[in-house]
Amino acid sequence: MSEQSTTDSIVSFxxxxxxxxxxxxxxxxxTGSLAYEWSRPIPGSLKIIHSRVYAxxxxxAALGSVAAVEMYQATHHPDKVKKVDKHGY
Incomplete structure (x- = not known):
C-alpha cells in the first residue's frame, strides 16, 4: 500500500x-470575522454586517478553491476523476 501525501489527502477530502x-x-x-469585529469600537449592527460581508x-474564495481543486484533479490525475451523471452531481 502506498501512503498518500498531504496534498493528495486534502484533494481527496x-x-x-x-x-x-x-x-x-x-x-x-x-466566527473569525465576528471575533475580529467584536474587538473594534463600532456599533453592534455594523459588526454583524461587516462579519457577514467578510464571510x-x-x-x-472557498468556492473558487474547490473549483481549482477539481480542475487540478482533472488535469493531473484524470484516472481518479469520478464519473458523474448528466446533472453534475
Missing part, C-alpha cells in the same frame, strides 16, 4: 466533501 468544505469554511469565516468573501 475536498472532492469527496465539497459542500461540507464550503460550509466549514463559511462557519470559520463568520461571504471567504465563502466565494
Amino acid at each position: 475536498v472532492l469527496e466533501n465539497k459542500l461540507k468544505t464550503i460550509l466549514y469554511t463559511w462557519a470559520a469565516g463568520i 461571504q468573501a471567504i465563502t466565494l
Whole structure:
C-alpha cells in the first residue's frame, strides 16, 4: 500500500466533501470575522454586517478553491476523476 501525501489527502477530502468544505469554511469565516469585529469600537449592527460581508468573501474564495481543486484533479490525475451523471452531481 502506498501512503498518500498531504496534498493528495486534502484533494481527496475536498472532492469527496465539497459542500461540507464550503460550509466549514463559511462557519470559520463568520466566527473569525465576528471575533475580529467584536474587538473594534463600532456599533453592534455594523459588526454583524461587516462579519457577514467578510464571510461571504471567504465563502466565494472557498468556492473558487474547490473549483481549482477539481480542475487540478482533472488535469493531473484524470484516472481518479469520478464519473458523474448528466446533472453534475
